[in-house]
Amino acid sequence: MTWNSDLERRDRRIVTDGGTPDHETEFVSGDGSHHPGPPRFVTVGDGIVNPNGREMETRDDLAPWNPNGDEAYEWYLVDSPEGSTAEPTDEPIAEFEPDVPGVYTLALEAPDGTHRLTVRAFPEADDDAPRPRIELDAVLEDDRIVLSPTATCVGDEPSVEYYVDDRDADVLESDGTIPIDAVDEPVRIYAVAVAERRSVPDAIELVPDEETGSVRVEHPFEPPAWVPNSIVYEIFTRRFPDQDEPTFETIADRLDHLERLGVGVLWLTPFLEAESGFGTPMAGGGPHGYNTRDYFTVDPDLGTMADFEALVDACHDRGIRVVFDLVINHTADTHPFYEAAVDDSHPEHERYRDWYRWEEFEARDPDTYFGWDGIPNLDYGNPEVREYLLSVVDFWAERVDGIRADVAWGVPLTFWTEVHDRVTSADGEFFLLDETLPSDVEMGGGRFHMHHDDVLHDTLERLGERFGSAESTAAAATGETDVAEAVPVDDETTDTPADDEEDAVADEFVDRAAHLDTSTADAVLDALEDRDRRGPHPDSEWLLYVENHDTDRYLSEYGREAQRAAAAATFTLPGSPMCYYGQETGVRGRREPMNWGAFDEPLLAYYERLFEIRREEPALQTDASLGRIDYESETDAMVAFARLAPEEDRRVVVAIHFGDGSATVAVEESVGETDLLTGESVVDSAAGDIVVDSVVVLESESVDD
Known part of the structure; x- marks a missing residue:
């Protein structure tokens, strides 16, 4: 379609600054038709709706793909479970609220034909119940493809349901296998784990391989290989x-x-x-x-x-x-x-x-x-x-x-x-x-x-409130800790919002750590375990951050030593660490200019070591597992844990201290004396305890998780 002539000066995609056509890549959704995409998995009581007026809830709808605003679309119900009276709304982009658990079939009447969509509605469930997770794979055995799911849930053993994408031929047989010779076009299979609640679905794509005459199993939801370990x-x-x-x-x-x-x-x-x-x-x-x-x-x-x-x-x-x-x-x-x-x-x-x-x-x-x-x-x-x-x-x-x-x-x-x-x-x-x-x-x-990862972020803020120090911030501002003087800025850039804007955007949202016990630094481990309870997709990666453009600066709010500890958590826990500009150089205003020429050099050196060890230590990278360990410390501001990279037969112990000064921790396993972060010995020779300022990373002799 064309956009209105007096508006296309601003918002048209045909021309770039140089006057040349904008794209070389062709972007098409699905097979290029108006088919509305993969099967839908919902819960009775939630449905597929736009929650107007409920600002914190995710929006959803039924919509044609590759939409054309000049064309007409109509939704209607083909089949539903017994006792249901649910119907899609009468709009081209519709809502649908299943009222009975079961499988529904909807139809979309579009200019290119009629498209069918499966909607599986699961029973209402307690939103606080653990959510199962499923990872779907398949193996080739003789002339058949055998689905191989891994379904887990905290507490319950989930069952598994399979659905073939409505756009593909249904090649799945009653015994849960697929004849290899039946796959002559790509086929996508979805699996859902069901316990007290349903899982986020996983999928595999079966793709004919002309060179081998067999089938490849692809995982369409995996992130690009470069993503998980990028900072x-x-x-x-x-x-x-x-x-x-x-x-x-x-x-x-x-x-x-x-x-x-x-x-x-x-x-x-x-x-x-x-x-x-x-x-x-x-x-x-x-x-x-x-x-x-x-x-x-x-x-x-x-x-x-x-x-x-x-x-x-x-x-x-x-x-x-x-x-x-x-x-x-x-x-x-x-x-x-x-x-x-x-x-x-x-x-x-x-x-x-x-x-x-x-x-x-x-x-x-x-x-x-x-x-x-x-x-x-x-x-x-x-x-x-x-x-x-x-x-x-x-x-x-x-x-x-x-x-x-x-x-x-x-x-x-x-x-x-x-x-x-x-x-x-x-x-x-x-x-x-x-x-x-x-x-x-x-x-x-x-x-x-x-x-x-808003749960970990809010947990770090709560720990900063508990263990951080206003004196640390004051010392930083006066240079008593070798911090360079802040860059002077004019009135237009000074980070002092008006009263009605003084709260950062993130403050509009629920404290996601409110249900965790944040009286001790162990809360960072609880935050990671909370991920499993929520049941994310196994391929989901998590962005770990201390601060961003919507939050106040951790350094200004909680002090230098708490900021170093919070940063250490984001660089040593499973996930992808993020650094907000100036976090590493001592910027104190949420949106102040970068302090070029006035870096806090000791702080920067600390961050450089965090970046380096996160890049180079396999036991700190995303795929390495996290394990709790037994430890003792004189302060609740201390947490210790282990990370294990089994492929490299590599295990490290990490200890993080959120309080001021140094503290000691004793761990009940054999670890080296040299901090991998600094190259210095951190063991008190008299007591045998580990001395921690903000963080230490020690090689462990044990590889058992």
Whole structure:
């Protein structure tokens, strides 16, 4: 379709800055049809709905793939369990609330034919009950493919159900096997583990192999191989470069710092043309860019599209991948589509009014999250909106290595399922990271590869509150700990928000560590175990962070020593560590300029060691297991645990101390005396205890987990 002529100046994907066609890669969802995607797995009582007015809940719907806003779509029920009266709603993008457990068959009438979709509804369950997990595989035995699931659950032994993708021929026989010669086209099989609750589904794809005459088993939900052990570095794009000339070019000039650290992924906060560009005062959040005015144009104050692409090339030259912060839950209220929507005299008023959700249209009161002004929510119930935003994804997926989805919970799950299929089919190395607060395990398994670990983050904040020290912060500010003086900034950049903005965005959300006992540092281990109770997809990766652009600086809030300990937790626990710009150099303001020329050098040296040991020690990498160990310490601010990399026959013991000064810990296993982080002996020769300032990592002689 074509966009309105007087708006395409801003938001059309056909032309880049240089006037050349935008894409070489063809992005298509599924087989290119309007089929609505894989089978759906839901719970009675939750359903497939848009929870308007319930801001913390994930959105969902039934939607055609490869939508065309000019075409008509209709949903209807084909089959349902006995006793059900459930029907899909009468819209092209529909809602459906199963009222009886069982299997439903829905049909989508689309311009390219009729498509059927299976919806499996499970019984209502206690949301606090442990959720099972399933990992599906298959083995080839003679002339058959035998499904081989691994299903686990805390407490219960789950059963397993299998479903063949509705787009594929049903080759699964009653004994749970598949004849190899029946697979003449790719077939996707889904498995769900069922205990008191259902699992996030897993899937395998069976692909005919012409060279061998057999079948390959592929795992479509696995992240790219480069993802799990990459260290992520987030920059606040307009505050990171040289502040005399903050541009893409001066960001590129600063990449040597990231290369020295060993950063694998650079996450750039939004850099498109936005309402909150340069000059936005801290009372308005600073120049954050999260209210987009043009999805296809970079902020001209940062440079041109060619300058941005040169920055990406410079990152790639250093082995750093680039992640784009995708903001498609909402636009700025100065976006031309919204301006048309609220202007009765605009020739496209009627069209664009339907692109947004409204509390009360006549009052021009848009639906927003948490009453945040200026960012009206887009309406994903409009096929035209989805078509347009898929074009936004396509445009940027060709220019970057991954996407971090802002406010991912506000965009329906079906859209993210389509995005995952669309971009990973075109580029198997493409990376997807979601922001869902509170984190939702439904975002895994064919939607996103990695999720913000909000439970660990909130646990670290609680430990900072308990064990951190205001004196540490004061000492840092006066230079008593060899900290360089903070970079002076003018009124426009000073990180002192107005009263109505003083809480960071993350403070709007539930404390995800509230159910944990955070009276001791053992809480970090409880937070990791809480992941298993929530039942994420086995291939889901977790982003471990101390702070980000939506939180206050840990150093300012809890002091230097607590910050070092919290960072050590993110670099030594299972997951992918993230460093927010300036965290490693002593920046104290949430969105202050990077303190180039005034680094806290001792702090930086500490972080350099964390980066190095995380990159080089196999027992600290993502696939290494975590184990509790017996230990004794005089302080509750201490935690000790083990990490094991069985392939390398390598085990280490980690001890982290969140309190001021040093403390000792005794562990009940044989460990070396030399801290792998510093190369120094950390054992008290008299008592035999381990002396810990912030963290020590010791080689263990035991490889038993």
